[in-house]
């Protein structure tokens with residue numbers, strides 16, 4: 036059975052070695068132990084562990100503030116990928132954002148990370164911008180992806196009959 040546990044300053048010691056192992060096998064510039072600890076102290080940060088039958092299999096970290104979600108980090112254990120678990124974490128993030136009234140979600144992704152780009156597209160994100168040479172390690176640009184969390188964003192009919200489509204703020 037799959038479950039999501041909030042990672043806090045009190046319980047992070049249970050997960051951190053597993054997180055760092057996945058993180059180091061997933062990214063060219065992995066977050067440090069300190070960086071993960073810091074996420075448990077930020078008021079805006081949501082940091083979740085994904086467990087299957089009690090075993091740790093992935094994590095997501097996102098910030099929620101001023102009506103926006105900013106996805107900071109997501110990774111699934113290499114042996115558990117391709118089973119819908121990344122989508123599950125993203126869906127739960129979006130669900131929470133909507134329930135708290137967030138209007139937009141956005142993230143940065145490397146152009147070379149095709150799997151992540153497919154994952155985000157499937158969740159409803161669209162490529163809406165580019166940050167030149169954003170990643171210091173490889174000098175790669177970042178693709179900015181965003182999505183509206185508002186219901187029926189496209190072709191929303193306002194009470195006065197005006198059909199409105201909001202630009203997505205970046």
Ligand SMILES: CC(C)(COP(=O)(O)OP(=O)(O)OC[C@H]1O[C@@H](n2cnc3c(N)ncnc32)[C@H](O)[C@@H]1OP(=O)(O)O)[C@@H](O)C(=O)NCCC(=O)NCCS
Pocket residue numbers: 061062109110111112115116117118119120121122123143144145148149150151153154155157
């Ligand atoms: C990106 C990541 C979190 C995806 O997690 P996952 O659990 O494997 O993804 P899912 O099984 O939920 O797949 C969701 C969608 O992603 C895409 N996808 C997943 N694996 C893919 C693959 N090997 N090739 C192409 N597309 C793939 C597909 O569109 C898939 O939808 P589908 O199954 O309907 O085709 C995972 O690959 C990972 O941990 N990667 C390393 C860390 C990383 O790159 N994080 C993102 C940083 S921006």
